[in-house]
Structure formats: C-alpha cells, structure tokens
Amino acid sequence: GAVVSQHPSRVICKSGTSVKIECRSLDFQATTMFWYRQFPKQSLMLMATSNEGSKATYEQGVEKDKFLINHASLTLSTLTVTSAHPEDSSFYICSARGTGRAGGYTFGSGTRLTVV
Amino acid sequence: AQSVTQLDSQVPVFEEAPVELRCNYSSSVSVYLFWYVQYPNQGLQLLLKYLSGSTLVKGINGFEAEFNKSQTSFHLRKPSVHISDTAEYFCAVSGSKQGNTPLVFGKGTRLSVIA
Numbered sequence A: 001g002a003v004v005s006q007h008p009s010r011v012i013c014k015s016g017t018s019v020k021i022e023c024r025s026l027d028f029q030a031t032t033m034f035w036y037r038q039f040p041k042q043s044l045m046l047m048a049t050s051n052e053g054s055k056a057t058y059e060q061g062v063e064k065d066k067f068l069i070n071h072a073s074l075t076l077s078t079l080t081v082t083s084a085h086p087e088d089s090s091f092y093i094c095s096a097r098g099t100g101r102a103g104g105y106t107f108g109s110g111t112r113l114t115v116v
Numbered sequence B: 001a002q003s004v005t006q007l008d009s010q011v012p013v014f015e016e017a018p019v020e021l022r023c024n025y026s027s028s029v030s031v032y033l034f035w036y037v038q039y040p041n042q043g044l045q046l047l048l049k050y051l052s053g054s055t056l057v058k059g060i061n062g063f064e065a066e067f068n069k070s071q072t073s074f075h076l077r078k079p080s081v082h083i084s085d086t087a088e089y090f091c092a093v094s095g096s097k098q099g100n101t102p103l104v105f106g107k108g109t110r111l112s113v114i115a
Helices: none
Strands: A004-007 A010-013 A019-025 A032-038 A044-051 A067-073 A076-081 A090-097 A111-115 B003-005 B010-014 B019-021 B024-026 B032-038 B044-050 B056-058 B064-068 B073-078 B087-094 B109-114
Touching (some): A004 A090, A010 A019, A032 A076, B010 B019, B024 B073, B032 B073, B044 B064
Parallel strands (some): A010 A111, B010 B109
Antiparallel strands (some): A019 A076, A032 A090, B032 B044, B056 B064, B064 B073, B087 B109
C-alpha cells in the first residue's frame, strides 16, 4: 500500500533556530501534500496544501514566512519552521495524495517538535 | 464547506463491552467519510472509510461504521472492546475522492477501555 515516510520523528531545537521536516512518498507519486499541526489533546488543524511544483496555499492565520513549504518533486515535500519559538512546539503531520489508486490520504507518522 | 462534529470528547467503557463513537457531518457536496485512530505520539491509522456503495462499512480491528445520509451521521461501533483499543479516534470528511481537497477532522473522541 501507499507509504509516507516522515522524518524526524522527534526534534528538540533552541529558540530562534530553524527546523526542517521531510515527508517522502515511498511507492507513489504525491501530487498533493497537506500539512497539519496538532496541539496536545486537540484535533489536527490544516496548515497548508501544496501541489507539486506550485506554491503552497496556506490556511488563514498560518504565517507563510514562518512555515516554509516546498514540494519540488512528486516524492518529497518539506516543512521548515523558521526562527522557531516555544509556541511552535507541536506535533506536525503530513498527508499525501496521489492519483488513481493512490488517491486516498496517506499520513506520515508525525514529528514532535519541542522548542526550548 | 465540510465540517465534522464528534459529540463525545471522552468515552469510558469496560473491557469486552460494546462501544459507539458518534460522528455527524455537514457538507454541501458529495461526502466521503473516514475514521482514524491515533495512539500517543503517533500518526494516524485508517480504520475504515465510506466512499460509495454499501452504507455499512467494515474496517480493521473489528470496527464498523454506518453511513446514514438522512441523519448525516457516520457512527463508529465495535461489539467488544479490548484494552488495546484505548486511543484517540477521529472522524473526518472530504468533498472529493481525489485531488487537493483536504480532510477536515472532528475534535476527536478519547476512548478509554477499563479492565
């Protein structure tokens, strides 16, 4: 079945630094990638949607200059949290969609980001 | 636009008892419904989905759900729960089978199975 590999699973960084999270589709072409964040004991909130080769579309209230999304290939999308602050600490999850039989939603395993 | 309401934030149930987790949706277009389970610090695992056809959908781990269009519901059921079913459960809706329409999630229901 369709698999999305998300790395790292956990990261701790200092305030003011940047962190990159990668999501790779291993056995299908991810034409669309969705990025979600999840605060403790809360639901998944959509941050942005990206189509391969295009700029990402961000949800209202999400700072595009802070959360940089790159989807330059059909198998790789990255989310970079720039100048991270403690309030950015959260669980980030990607979800990929392809075409045809890969048209369902395939989730990565998530990244726990802690900013200290 | 689609939205999902999960009516119960927490559901405690004794081991081997039946359980129902409730989900109601709102959509102005065709609707595709999903249930996911999330264990602590992990991603989401798909339990089952309704795209079309039979309104009774069977999923993994003994779960099933019934799509009820007149009541706009998609409740999740299991006849006998195990301790290992303790987790967070999310109902989600999408307006398309493919393409760049994201999943919209409910707030989740915490299922706690008591020995």
